[in-house]
Amino acid sequence: MIPVNSTVNALYNNPVINNFTFNIVAPAARENVEGIVTYLKTARELTGVKIDKEDVQAVRAYSQPPDEAPIQEILEDTTTKLLSQSLEITGRQPARGRSRSLEPKG
Secondary structure (H helix, E strand, O other): OOOOOHHHHHHHOOHHHHHHHHHHHHHHHOOOOOEEEEOOOOOHHHHOEEEEHHHHHHHHHHHOOOOOOOOOOOOOOOOOOOOOOOHHHHOOOOOOOOOOOOOOOO
16 A cells, blocks of 8 residues: 555546546557556656556546446335324314413413
8 A cells, every 4th residue: 555645536526537548548458559648748757657457447447337236125015104282183172271372461
């Protein structure tokens, strides 16, 4: 494991970059191409990386993982209960001393 800072982590997990990663290495999979060499313009010797046919398979697996099967939710023995505070439905009377009148007192 190599610890990286938040900028490197953000680049590594950037979906736009991940979507285009395979497109960059895909030409290396062609029969008449031995590999692709990529480097920074001013530092070819220091930053050069060769991508060959074996690397293409690994990049494809990383950038295009198989779709996960959707999880199906199965509901069995469901019961619907309707709750109401209406006195007519429950048949109960309000507790004494708890009812309020909205009419002004005396």
